[in-house]
Amino acid sequence: MTSPDTDAEIRVLLADDHALIRESFRALLEAEPGFRPVGEAGTGTDAVRQARRLRPDVVLMDVRMPEMDGIEATRRICADAETPAVRVLILTTFDLDEYVYAALRAGASGFQVKDATAADLLAGIRVIAGGDALLAPRITRRLIATFARQGLADPALSDSVGVTEREREVLILVARGLSNTEISRNLYITLGTVKTHIGHLLAKLAARDRAQLVVAAYEAGLVVPGS
Missing domain, CATH: 1.10.10.10 (Winged helix-like DNA-binding domain superfamily/Winged helix DNA-binding domain)
Structure with missing residues (x-):
């Protein structure tokens, strides 16, 4: 996959069913040089549609959304031939093992809880947009535990x-x-x-x-x- 130009803005699609959360993320990205929110989606179905239309660099994807959850939306975006370069950062309040494994299995490039600091969130978006994965040691440990358990x-x-x-x-x-x-x-x-x-x-x-x-x-x- 080709990484975004280092001088180019990172284009981000915000997918969350809470308008207030989307507005907060939009304000954060608009205030930070190098980022540009290009769209918003309130359902998983709309996230898939917007990803195909806008071709963002990164999708900030909530897990629990109406019509289609974020895990299934991630799977469809990552498997879609029209969005091969779109990468997904799962962002949720539900810091649970099944979401970690399901998100990574669906093709997500990272997983972060919503109480992460603004600096950590922006750094995570940069990492993923640059072609790497945001796989923190604690997430790796959970993945290992999942395989050991199941x-x-x-x-x-x-x-x-x-x-x-x-x-x-x-x-x-x-x-x-x-x-x-x-x-x-x-x-x-x-x-x-x-x-x-x-x-x-x-x-x-x-x-x-x-x-x-x-x-x-x-x-x-x-x-x-x-x-």
Whole structure:
């Protein structure tokens, strides 16, 4: 995916069923250089429609909305051939395990609760618009716990994707929430080599970004809780 130009404004679609919340987010983005709210949606159905029409860089997506919830709206946006570059940041008051897993599984590139600071929210939008994933260590831990609890991994898949031993080592560290720089230090390899390995992993596991890479890794049995 092509990242937005560093000098360009990040175009954001606001999807929340509460008008007051949308207005607050709009005011925040309008007051911050480098961001531009391009539209609002009060239902999941409208969020999908607006994403197709406006092609924003990032959708701030609430979970609980009428007509279609944010998880299903995220799944449709991320799977739509008309919106391949649109990325979704799930933003909700419901900081619950099932939403974390469901949101990432649907294709979201990040997950953040609504009580996050303005600075954290803006930083998260920048990260996602830049082509990375907002996968905080606590979210990674919850994802691991979900797989450990539900036994979602299918080890039979691990032999079919052609992941090398070094790539598996990188993948384990990605799944622990480490940055590229931290992985480089841990494995004593260059930052460029880390990026190359992650690029190969994204292709082999058909993942959009680091968030989907972690989900795919667990589902393929390439990484297991405690590894």
